[in-house]
Amino acid sequence: xxxxxxxxxxxxxxxxxxxxxxxxxxxxxxxxxxxxxxxxxxxxxxxxxxxxxxxxxxxxxxxxxxxxxx
Ligand SMILES: [Zn+2]
Numbered sequence: 001x002x003x004x005x006x007x008x009x010x011x012x013x014x015x016x017x018x019x020x021x022x023x024x025x026x027x028x029x030x031x032x033x034x035x036x037x038x039x040x041x042x043x044x045x046x047x048x049x050x051x052x053x054x055x056x057x058x059x060x061x062x063x064x065x066x067x068x069x070x
Contacts, residue, residue: 036060 033040033049035057040049048054 027047029045030042030047033042033053034047035049035053038049038053040053042049046054048057
């Protein structure tokens with residue numbers, strides 16, 4: 001008999017599904033560049049008008065996070 005093992009497995013599966021459902025969806029791409037007050041139209045499927053703007057915004061976000069930790 002391995003009923004208990006089966007039940008544990010089912011429960012794990014269920015918990016994984018629940019976690020997937022509850023996971024926040026990533027924000028949809030912004031039609032306008034998110035880098036500060038850039039205001040340019042984003043490249044299709046992205047939130048930034050150019051790779052430079054994306055790097056800039058990511059650097060800022062990282063600095064912001066580090067500031068909060070320190
Ligand atoms: Zn931009």
